[in-house]
Amino acid sequence: MASRRAPRLGAAVAALTLLLAGCSGDSGDDDGKITLQFQSLAWQKESVDANKALVEEWNATHPDVRVEYIQGSWDSVHDQLLTSFEGGEAPDIIHDASDDLADFAYGGYLADIGDLLPERLKADIPQRSWETATFDGKIYGVPFLQEPRVLIANSKWLKKSGVRVPTPGKPWSWPEFRKITKELGDGTDGKYGVAWPLKEPVSATLNLSLSTGGKMFHRGADGKVDVRFDAPDQVMPRTVHDQVNVDKSASGSTLGMGGSDTLPGFFGGKYAMVPLGFSYRQQIVQQAPKGFEWQVLPAPAGEEGLAQGVSPQTLSVSEDSAHKKEAAEFIDFFLQPKNMVKLARGDWMLPTGEEALQDPALRTEKNGWSAGTALSEDLRPAPAQSVRGYPEWKDKVATPALQEYYSGAIDLDELEKRLVKDGNLVLARYQR
Amino acid sequence: MMRTTKPARAAQYVALAAYLVFLAFPFLWLISTAFKPARELGSLHPTWIPKDPTLDNFRQAFDEQPLLRAAGNSLIAALSAALIAVVIATPMAYVMARHRNRVAKAATGWVVISQAFPFVLIIIPLFLILKNLHLINSLLGLIMVYVVWSLPFALWMLVGYVRAVPTELEEAAAVDGASKVRTFVSVVAPLLAPGIVATAMFAFITAWNEFFFALVLLKTPEKQTLPVILNRFIGTEGVADLGPLAAAAFLATIPSLVIFAIIQKRITGGMLAGAVKA
Numbered sequence: 001m002a003s004r005r006a007p008r009l010g011a012a013v014a015a016l017t018l019l020l021a022g023c024s025g026d027s028g029d030d031d032g033k034i035t036l037q038f039q040s041l042a043w044q045k046e047s048v049d050a051n052k053a054l055v056e057e058w059n060a061t062h063p064d065v066r067v068e069y070i071q072g073s074w075d076s077v078h079d080q081l082l083t084s085f086e087g088g089e090a091p092d093i094i095h096d097a098s099d100d101l102a103d104f105a106y107g108g109y110l111a112d113i114g115d116l117l118p119e120r121l122k123a124d125i126p127q128r129s130w131e132t133a134t135f136d137g138k139i140y141g142v143p144f145l146q147e148p149r150v151l152i153a154n155s156k157w158l159k160k161s162g163v164r165v166p167t168p169g170k171p172w173s174w175p176e177f178r179k180i181t182k183e184l185g186d187g188t189d190g191k192y193g194v195a196w197p198l199k200e201p202v203s204a205t206l207n208l209s210l211s212t213g214g215k216m217f218h219r220g221a222d223g224k225v226d227v228r229f230d231a232p233d234q235v236m237p238r239t240v241h242d243q244v245n246v247d248k249s250a251s252g253s254t255l256g257m258g259g260s261d262t263l264p265g266f267f268g269g270k271y272a273m274v275p276l277g278f279s280y281r282q283q284i285v286q287q288a289p290k291g292f293e294w295q296v297l298p299a300p301a302g303e304e305g306l307a308q309g310v311s312p313q314t315l316s317v318s319e320d321s322a323h324k325k326e327a328a329e330f331i332d333f334f335l336q337p338k339n340m341v342k343l344a345r346g347d348w349m350l351p352t353g354e355e356a357l358q359d360p361a362l363r364t365e366k367n368g369w370s371a372g373t374a375l376s377e378d379l380r381p382a383p384a385q386s387v388r389g390y391p392e393w394k395d396k397v398a399t400p401a402l403q404e405y406y407s408g409a410i411d412l413d414e415l416e417k418r419l420v421k422d423g424n425l426v427l428a429r430y431q432r
Numbered sequence: 433m434m435r436t437t438k439p440a441r442a443a444q445y446v447a448l449a450a451y452l453v454f455l456a457f458p459f460l461w462l463i464s465t466a467f468k469p470a471r472e473l474g475s476l477h478p479t480w481i482p483k484d485p486t487l488d489n490f491r492q493a494f495d496e497q498p499l500l501r502a503a504g505n506s507l508i509a510a511l512s513a514a515l516i517a518v519v520i521a522t523p524m525a526y527v528m529a530r531h532r533n534r535v536a537k538a539a540t541g542w543v544v545i546s547q548a549f550p551f552v553l554i555i556i557p558l559f560l561i562l563k564n565l566h567l568i569n570s571l572l573g574l575i576m577v578y579v580v581w582s583l584p585f586a587l588w589m590l591v592g593y594v595r596a597v598p599t600e601l602e603e604a605a606a607v608d609g610a611s612k613v614r615t616f617v618s619v620v621a622p623l624l625a626p627g628i629v630a631t632a633m634f635a636f637i638t639a640w641n642e643f644f645f646a647l648v649l650l651k652t653p654e655k656q657t658l659p660v661i662l663n664r665f666i667g668t669e670g671v672a673d674l675g676p677l678a679a680a681a682f683l684a685t686i687p688s689l690v691i692f693a694i695i696q697k698r699i700t701g702g703m704l705a706g707a708v709k710a
Binding site for chain 2: 037043044045048070071073074075076079080083084086087088089097147200258259260263264265267268270277279280283286287288289290
């Protein structure tokens, strides 16, 4: 996801724009024709192709409103957009992720497009998805692609072990998941039941903890948020900790890895399962040795069922855009159900639109599509979605604390102390 | 001079070899990765030499991104920045090295301090200034930024080289009736050649590898430079299209390697010459 330097850059921006305010000018249209800039973050070939094809289709049918495709990149989008906003040169239509929108929305950089979007689009996307891009009751983006975390499993290994294979209708509970991973492998012969790639442990922990009712961030009546680490928040972290440090059913060496890093071990038969984002299937299809059999399983469930947090990809309109209405019309065209299907297939993700989700191409069993699509109703806004100060809490407090806990360096009490006590000190600075 | 014993010399060679291996490892691994098919990239037992070498990663990289055009843009930006930086920095460095007054000291201090500024601190004002000059999305604007960015360190480097040139040579030229400018051009500048080349190299590499300014200032694909284009092979949560990324990154290192190879002897020769004179 996008890199975050908001506090640093924000401070610089505030000081420097005071000095340089008023230096920027507006650009007008020529020939009465409108040109909209659309910055896309599509990066996989199929996805880029789908984006460009849709832009071409729009341009062919809308001679008076031309869309110019601009390629951005996930790795740097936050800083790049912030600079563009400040310089008055932001693209009209902006592709980003919902967890990156809060700062831009509160900063006044994004337009409230609630009144500009057609009812068709509003009705097609469920409310739970709209909530990811809604701040103070205003809609600052259209969520259109989302990615649940799933268990990618070695099919032959599961079959051979005889364990119950979970389905979205009857998933594993967290205790059952722990028991089964122990049966699958405890590391004695170099084989493990699961490999947790937790180089960036915070979003995985927060999002999966929703299944047990964990929220971690609690908003009071005064609108202020405080961090708690109650029993429901502890189920998922304890499971991972115990798998690594007690049962030895999870490899400790993968805790510092990213998802891609675990794939060679998965293909090589070291791990029976790897919890990964749904889109990792593309890498698996490309890289798995011939004959390697794999399947997509739902993540473990708790009292709240299969619920988990996601931060969907979004399309927003810049507040500085002189053509917000036309930008919203392009978004409506871009996210027609058939187009959403193309975009979802290009990115190996799930569309948010209900109609697109019914498309047979996303219901096929091939490459685990149907197993993922079945999870779509359980996806909720990521708990930290609109919490100001979350990036700092994540980087300075939660990431090192969770990494130490998962590796066994600290115990649960110490983890709680850091997440809550240190964490609330951080959040307090943003809520004065 | 102390004589080096055979075991000590052997240890030196071993240490040197180890250092070279350490330095070369990432580059060799990059080359290896660039030629591996996707299935070998996911192997638990990676090999140095691809079992089934392929050019698919290069084909895909070229198919997906305008690498040649981006390389051309990078080359224009980096060469121009290097050239302009040394043209400006060389006489400035001479003045700062030879005239040690308060202004020169203050200038040196400013040069040192300016190196501590993070990119993010200067990018907004730069963006606004270039916008008013209509130099956003322009290689000229980017070159100006690169010159300004590399100038302090170039200046600092060259001051050191100027100080290494004996003042007696300039005094002899003055006795022969040469003007200050003539002395600088005919006596000092030739002796500074290795330093100027090294400084140009520094400015070139800095600009060639620079990412953030290029990302922010260049909007259309026709203008973008290689680092910006390479970044497109990286997706969400750091997932990379590894094969094409390695292929493109390998190609991106070639111009630097070629330039280093061409001027390496000159730098080394110049340094040795300077050492003897000193």
